[in-house]
Amino acid sequence: MGGPAFFLESLIKYQYLQNAMIAAVMVGVICGVIGCFIILRGMALMGDAISHAVLPGVALAHIFGVSFFIGAVTTGVATALGIGYVSQHSKLKDDTAIGVMFTAAFALGVVLITLRRGTGVDLWHILFGNVLAVSRADLWMIFAIGLLVLVSIFLFYKQLLLSTFDPTMARAVGMPNSLIHYLLMLLLSLVTVASLKTVGIVLVVAMLVTPGAAAYLLTERFSVMLLLSSILGVISSIAGVYFSFVYDVATGASIVLVASLLFSFSFMYSRVKS
């Protein structure tokens, strides 16, 4: 039974563990940041939907031999557009449209992957991550996505903030709200792709929502919330990889459990304070 010393020793020794750690830390930052917008826009369910909707894209990309980047973004954004179309052109509420569309996309993905059984695509790994198989190329991909996400948010901070807080004023002064919405959906699809190997499709939403929710309870300033959320994401990732290594359990789930624990601390703290 190893402790922290054994973990550190292994971290220095094994490349795969280093890769896993770096990937998890980057994912913690990216998800933490974009998650703040998801929470404040009341789009937790949408986040879950887009991450699930990436599955058929990954499957199709594998079938046609293209990068699953392209596949994932295509089906992710297409689902977001579909949800928008259905809820605007029927009397259905958003959450119903989301429920209908994303399960359809997800089911299609499962069917496509099981059709191609035995060709090396492991459904389990896509759904729940396979952090021990993170390659150098994966790291670069996650890094690139992270950079894109952070730069976009840095550049369009004002637009994102105003359209989230007061969409009517945003429109009144001429900000393209729906463009901003779909830009966010695009980033969300990319973030899901970045998180595929560490936490997997099913649990990405936890990395998006949980650290952000914990941060929301702790601060009164949005810029601080962004920072705090990404720090909590990183702590969850490091501790999660550690526990997963030491106790030999699934990494994604272990990361998410740490995040949930941090959330419960934050919740208790805010209860005591008020």
Next chain:
Amino acid sequence: MDAVEIKNLSVSYKGKKVFEDVTFSISPGQLVGIIGPNGAGKSTLLKAIMGLTSVDCGEIKVLNSPVSGMRKNIAYVPQRSTLNLDFPLLVEDVVMMGRYPHISWWGFPSLFDKKMVIECLEKVGMYKYRKRQIGKLSGGQQQRVFLARALAQEAELLFLDEPFAGIDMTSESMIINLLRDLKGEGKTVFLVHHDLNKAESYFDSLILLKNRLIAWGSREEVFRIDCLREAYDGRIVSLDSLKGLMVVNG
């Protein structure tokens, strides 16, 4: 030049007419009250002038141009109840949003923008609360912060949706005085308002709405018992001796 010119405007929402065939024009430098009973289409008219609702037909001109080219000149103070006031924003962050239209797409607030924010906070008497989270203020204080945001925008036209709903008297008189100052500077201010008692003393022009335009113009032209009776379905009591009006179930 008119501040706002509306011709034959009809708006419907989900297949139901909100109002139709509304025509009026407002010259600059006025406080304009949009009044009428609940569901008369007051907020919808406000949003239509700002170019935020799709219209069935009609023409909207703001400062002699289509509204799409005038967006920088439009400041909006929303109904507080439509916002998430638990949002992690400090008072000064909210007021800074008024500067956003003046900052380039990826630019950052300049020193001038920051000075402007301080100045506007001082005008509404909220400077010492600048580091408070907005949800931790009283309704009147919140409304003053949103007015400071509109002031920071330096717009020619201001649109306020029920700014006096549920706020204290001090804030209300402070806000109306600031709006009068703006009027003095030649700006045009539109207010959705439901309290008839004060409407007469607050506004220079009135627009009386009840799913159509019942009357518009000066106080004298609109504040007539027949017009008000029509808008409020006769639920109106006049006390001629006091030259006063009372609305029952307005």
